[in-house]
Amino acid sequence: MGADIAAERIERLAELAAAATDxxxxxxxxxxxxxxxxxxxxxxxxxxxxxxxxxxxxxxxxQRPGVNVRVRVQRGRVIRRCDCGATDRYPYR
Known part of the structure; x- marks a missing residue:
């Protein structure tokens, strides 16, 4: 499997994961x-x-906001808190 095919498959798996979460x-x-x-x-x-x-x-x-993750915006950061308790922080402009 080439890199192009793998990239397409990753995109398809992302779509399937989103649908399964919904x-x-x-x-x-x-x-x-x-x-x-x-x-x-x-x-x-x-x-x-x-x-x-x-x-x-x-x-x-x-993760889908409102379904299994809380999303907050605070002081230049996006804070995502999963139902499992894990927290991710990302900067934004």
């Missing part, structure tokens, strides 16, 4: 995220920024 299937979403991360590692690709910031590093679930 349906409340968090275990299925977790499986899609883990598979996408493994593909990226195997082919030495970086995950798309939007996908990487929409997943929890601690529990590997795809």
């Amino acid at each position: 349906e409340g299937e968090f275990d299925r979403s977790r499986a899609y995220v883990r598979l996408a991360r493994r593909l990226a590692e195997r082919h030495r690709l970086s995950l798309p920024r939007e996908f990487a910031r929409s997943t929890c590093d601690a529990c590997d679930v795809y």
Whole structure:
């Protein structure tokens, strides 16, 4: 599998993970995220920024605001707190 095909598959897995989260299937979403991360590692690709910031590093679930993650904006940062308790902070302009 080439890098182009792997990148397309990672994008498709991101879509599937988002759909699974919308349906409340968090275990299925977790499986899609883990598979996408493994593909990226195997082919030495970086995950798309939007996908990487929409997943929890601690529990590997795809995050949807209001469903399984709280999003706050504070002093130039976006703070995302997952249901598992993990917190991510990202700067914004």
